[in-house]
Amino acid sequence: MSWFQRLWRNQTKVNFPELWKKAFFLSAAFMLIGIAALLVRGVNLGIEFEGGTVWETAAPNIATGEVRDALREVGQVNAKIQFVGGDVVRVRAELDSTDAASVATVSAALSALTQQSIDDISFNSISASWGGEITGKAIRALIVFFVVVAIYITLGLEWRMAVAALIAVAHDIVITVGLYALFQFEITPATVIAFLTIMGYSLYDTLVVFDKNRDYQRRSALIGRATYTHIMNLALNTVLLRSVNTTITSVLPVLAMLIIGTLVLGAVTLAEFAVALLIGLLVGTYSSLFVASPAAAWLKERQQSQIELRERLEARAQSRGITVQEVEAAAVSGSSTTSLSAADSRSQPDRPAAKRPGAARRPISAGTIIPPRPRKRKRR
Amino acid sequence: MSRRSLVSLVLIVAGAVGLLAASLAVGNSPLLGLDLKGGVEVVLVPVDDPERSETVTPDDLDTAVNIIRNRIDGLGVAEPDVTRQGNRVVVQLPGISDQQRAIDIVGQTAELRFRPVCTELAAEPLTLEVDDEVDDVAISDTNDDLATDDPVADEETVGDPASDGVDTEDDVDDETVDDAVGDPVADGVDTEDASVSPVPPVLPPAELDERGLAACPIDLENIFALPSSTAAQDQADSFVVLPERNDDGEVVRRYLLGPANLTGAGLSGADSAFTNEYVVIANFKGGDEGSDKFDELAFECFSATSFCPSGAAGPGRVAIVVDGTVEVAPTVNAASFSGEAVISGNYSGDEAEDLALVLRYGALPVEFQDPTDPQSDSTSRGVSATIGSDSLRAGVIAGIVGLALVFLYMVVMYRFLGVIAMLSLGVSATWLWVIVAWLGETQDLALTLAGVTGLIVAIGVSLDSNVVYFEHLKEDVATGRSLRSSLEQSFKVAFITIFRANFASLIAAVILYWLSAGSVRGFALMLGLASVLDLLATYFFLRPCAQLLARSSSLMAHPHLLGLPTAEEAMAPASQKL
Numbered sequence: 001m002s003w004f005q006r007l008w009r010n011q012t013k014v015n016f017p018e019l020w021k022k023a024f025f026l027s028a029a030f031m032l033i034g035i036a037a038l039l040v041r042g043v044n045l046g047i048e049f050e051g052g053t054v055w056e057t058a059a060p061n062i063a064t065g066e067v068r069d070a071l072r073e074v075g076q077v078n079a080k081i082q083f084v085g086g087d088v089v090r091v092r093a094e095l096d097s098t099d100a101a102s103v104a105t106v107s108a109a110l111s112a113l114t115q116q117s118i119d120d121i122s123f124n125s126i127s128a129s130w131g132g133e134i135t136g137k138a139i140r141a142l143i144v145f146f147v148v149v150a151i152y153i154t155l156g157l158e159w160r161m162a163v164a165a166l167i168a169v170a171h172d173i174v175i176t177v178g179l180y181a182l183f184q185f186e187i188t189p190a191t192v193i194a195f196l197t198i199m200g201y202s203l204y205d206t207l208v209v210f211d212k213n214r215d216y217q218r219r220s221a222l223i224g225r226a227t228y229t230h231i232m233n234l235a236l237n238t239v240l241l242r243s244v245n246t247t248i249t250s251v252l253p254v255l256a257m258l259i260i261g262t263l264v265l266g267a268v269t270l271a272e273f274a275v276a277l278l279i280g281l282l283v284g285t286y287s288s289l290f291v292a293s294p295a296a297a298w299l300k301e302r303q304q305s306q307i308e309l310r311e312r313l314e315a316r317a318q319s320r321g322i323t324v325q326e327v328e329a330a331a332v333s334g335s336s337t338t339s340l341s342a343a344d345s346r347s348q349p350d351r352p353a354a355k356r357p358g359a360a361r362r363p364i365s366a367g368t369i370i371p372p373r374p375r376k377r378k379r380r
Numbered sequence: 381m382s383r384r385s386l387v388s389l390v391l392i393v394a395g396a397v398g399l400l401a402a403s404l405a406v407g408n409s410p411l412l413g414l415d416l417k418g419g420v421e422v423v424l425v426p427v428d429d430p431e432r433s434e435t436v437t438p439d440d441l442d443t444a445v446n447i448i449r450n451r452i453d454g455l456g457v458a459e460p461d462v463t464r465q466g467n468r469v470v471v472q473l474p475g476i477s478d479q480q481r482a483i484d485i486v487g488q489t490a491e492l493r494f495r496p497v498c499t500e501l502a503a504e505p506l507t508l509e510v511d512d513e514v515d516d517v518a519i520s521d522t523n524d525d526l527a528t529d530d531p532v533a534d535e536e537t538v539g540d541p542a543s544d545g546v547d548t549e550d551d552v553d554d555e556t557v558d559d560a561v562g563d564p565v566a567d568g569v570d571t572e573d574a575s576v577s578p579v580p581p582v583l584p585p586a587e588l589d590e591r592g593l594a595a596c597p598i599d600l601e602n603i604f605a606l607p608s609s610t611a612a613q614d615q616a617d618s619f620v621v622l623p624e625r626n627d628d629g630e631v632v633r634r635y636l637l638g639p640a641n642l643t644g645a646g647l648s649g650a651d652s653a654f655t656n657e658y659v660v661i662a663n664f665k666g667g668d669e670g671s672d673k674f675d676e677l678a679f680e681c682f683s684a685t686s687f688c689p690s691g692a693a694g695p696g697r698v699a700i701v702v703d704g705t706v707e708v709a710p711t712v713n714a715a716s717f718s719g720e721a722v723i724s725g726n727y728s729g730d731e732a733e734d735l736a737l738v739l740r741y742g743a744l745p746v747e748f749q750d751p752t753d754p755q756s757d758s759t760s761r762g763v764s765a766t767i768g769s770d771s772l773r774a775g776v777i778a779g780i781v782g783l784a785l786v787f788l789y790m791v792v793m794y795r796f797l798g799v800i801a802m803l804s805l806g807v808s809a810t811w812l813w814v815i816v817a818w819l820g821e822t823q824d825l826a827l828t829l830a831g832v833t834g835l836i837v838a839i840g841v842s843l844d845s846n847v848v849y850f851e852h853l854k855e856d857v858a859t860g861r862s863l864r865s866s867l868e869q870s871f872k873v874a875f876i877t878i879f880r881a882n883f884a885s886l887i888a889a890v891i892l893y894w895l896s897a898g899s900v901r902g903f904a905l906m907l908g909l910a911s912v913l914d915l916l917a918t919y920f921f922l923r924p925c926a927q928l929l930a931r932s933s934s935l936m937a938h939p940h941l942l943g944l945p946t947a948e949e950a951m952a953p954a955s956q957k958l
Binding site: 054081082084085086126127128129130131133134137138140141144145148149152156189190193194196197199203204205211212215238239245246248249250251252253254256257260261270273 | 765
């Protein structure tokens with residue numbers, strides 16, 4: 001069976017714990033690059049945050065495109081062009097209004113374009129339109145949000161998953177913002193919204209993965225026979241196709257935006273915005289599988305019961321001269337003939353249940369098992 | 381398939397189609413933001429040039445920008461663009477074509493004033509007998525105070541000294557006020573009270589004491605016939621008659637008020653709080669700047685002296701006046717407040733927050749020229765979109781291409797189920813469009829580039845719900861369950877996951893909306909809407925659809941049409957590995 005077929009049937013055999021180690025270094029490297037870029041280069045805040053210079057001049061019979069072309073020649077790709085009251089053009093650019101030489105360059109370019117005398121081109125400083133108060137409120141809102149979401153996940157799943165999910169979200173934001181710092185893309189209010197979107201998406205994705213994981217952790221056939229990590233690995237393999245599919249369906253529109261935005265000359269903002277979203281979406285999916293999951297597993301395996309379980313399994317492995325993974329795999333596939341995978345049971349045609357699928361036999365599928373009282377509850 | 385789910389399917393589709401038709405019929409369409417469609421800008425030029433004046437500093441202008449931004453945010457208008465350009469304040473509002481409305485929203489340089497209440501008056505002045513000299517100006521003025529349908533009603537220009545001495549139709553000087561009353565035409569009411577003298581009452585000039593207070597003229601003859609004060613008359617150091625309005629802007633009652641000894645500049649802050657009920661806590665600056673002044677006023681009111689006579693509820697009352705309107709006139713329950721006053725009055729949380737907002741941002745530190753005055757430098761005019769139409773077109777094309785690709789992928793991956801997923805998306809998108817159009821029409825919710833992109837990502841998340849379900853289904857079928865029972869069983873499990881994840885998004889949306897401002901708020905609204913609609917579409921559309929599918933024996937016999945493995949494939953040995 002091809003890899004794709006296995007993926008399609010949620011029967012991949014990706015060894016996630018093995019990949020986690022590589023992913024750890026990958027993530028660490030990217031985060032370091034991101035943080036370094038943030039510290040060294042800083043972010044390129046747009047005119048909405050920092051203010052700049054505004055020019056105004058009469059511009060009869062001139063189209064936005066012409067103004068933009070003229071501005072591009074003097075290096076003001078991100079300038080905002082707006083027609084005011086009909087035929088007055090207003091150009092706002094992130095340029096210090098006290099920088100006389102640069103201001104004069106833009107004035108000259110506008111003068112040449114509009115055929116107006118350079119004296120008729122007024123310029124002035126412009127303040128930020130995104131007030132500091134908005135940032136302050138947004139940060140306060142985010143902190144409250146993180147706290148509430150942490151409580152929510154703790155109640156719905158468990159606190160280790162809450163911590164892991166928030167680590168993943170932080171990871172995504174650091175990498176995306178770091179990317180902006182590295183390439184000095186302009187950060188506009190729209191970009192901030194894109195970051196928030198990424199955050200929401202990452203969290204959503206992580207929760208879907210965690211929900212699957214919890215589902216598997218509760219399966220009676222697996223409890224006490226495999227480590228948390230091993231069970232999580234099984235869950236991740238089943239949820240892999242979903243992650244791939246969701247990423248593709250989310251990325252396709254953004255990719256279209258990126259390609260068309262790049263092809264159309266004026267749409268620089270659109271293209272940069274699309275890059276942020278694209279990276280964010282990809283990183284968001286990646287972090288669910290390779291940051292949030294290992295973090296949750298790592299925290300969980302610090303638990304006393306999990307340590308004891310691992311010791312038990314190791315002892316068993318040693319006595320048989322095989323690895324822990326093999327013990328786990330044997331335990332899982334052994335149990336699967338009766339409860340974990342009905343596909344296995346169906347391969348034995350002498351079993352009566354196979355003839356009446358779904359009737360008498362209750363295969364262990366996510367929906368039908370009544371989860372046994374998890375033993376961990378007592379220890380919590 | 382149960383009857384209930386069939387009903388839900390019919391309802392959600394019919395609802396979407398019906399509301400879409402209704403929304404198109406009344407001409408609702410999403411309000412596009414400044415970046416996508418442009419709008420109107422109001423340019424406010426200070427009366428005193430900050431470069432020459434010593435009273436107005438550039439810092440004051442920055443404060444004014446913040447106050448105006450907060451005011452507009454507080455009104456719920458999404459994503460205005462407020463900047464200081466040189467010495468001018470430029471306010472851009474999205475999607476508004478009516479420049480007068482923009483000016484109304486930006487409002488005037490209202491000064492918040494604390495005035496003692498002399499007495500409460502009826503919403504309309506009692507009409508005196510016909511006076512022959514009927515002055516047109518005065519009629520329109522009286523009308524303005526009674527009916528607020530006039531867009532250039534007085535309250536917008538109240539308290540703006542910039543209009544002083546400038547001849548506009550609303551400007552009425554003291555001489556014409558005598559004619560303002562005694563005009564039966566204005567009220568359309570005949571004289572009812574024969575005992576009322578035809579001599580119209582005039583407010584005496586206030587004789588201020590050293591504290592800036594004056595004894596109330598409550599023994600004034602025909603006090604109930606007093607007309608409301610005009611903008612020009614509304615001076616801090618004189619007696620005034622000002623209205624209190626309800627939410628619809630109708631005058632509910634009027635007050636005869638004494639001179640103001642304290643303005644909003646004396647406040648250091650105000651916030652709403654919840655103790656046993658919602659209250660507003662106003663904090664005053666220390667000493668002579670605020671606290672002492674307020675205590676002087678409070679002392680008179682609490683003692684119910686002639687400066688602030690006793691009201692129906694015992695002690696006298698203090699009116700808080702903004703824009704020529706009494707915002708609130710609470711009874712004073714203490715003689716001294718030492719810097720903090722708690723205003724209570726059966727407020728809802730929103731009302732308390734609104735009042736706190738007014739107290740906080742009521743006063744601008746700079747006086748601006750009146751944009752409605754053609755001779756002032758302040759103006760209003762239309763502005764174009766900041767994102768070129770070519771970019772917008774590129775974005776729309778990208779959206780369509782992207783959606784087509786998604787459709788293709790879903791169909792290849794899930795065949796018939798993919799089509800259903802796209803239909804489900806269509807249903808929730810239609811609902812979203814209707815809601816966004818409605819909010820744009822009623823709440824001025826503007827859709828910006830960021831909002832549109834948020835929606836594109838919402839498409840991905842919305843499809844995710846479908847994918848989660850389909851994958852559960854596949855897993856169930858692979859474990860040997862019959863397709864028909866899997867359709868129902870998988871949904872239950874998948875929906876828990878979908879609900880959990882969407883609920884987290886919803887928490888994010890609510891908190892961000894509640895606590896943030898500006899475009900973050902707009903984003904939160906979109907996120908919340910998308911999450912709720914995703915849940916609804918999944919439960920009320922996808923589920924009934926799946927149940928319908930389960931009834932089709934031909935589909936059940938060919939799982940490949942649903943992108944699912946057949947029973948034989950599910951048994952294939954390769955699937956043994958776990």
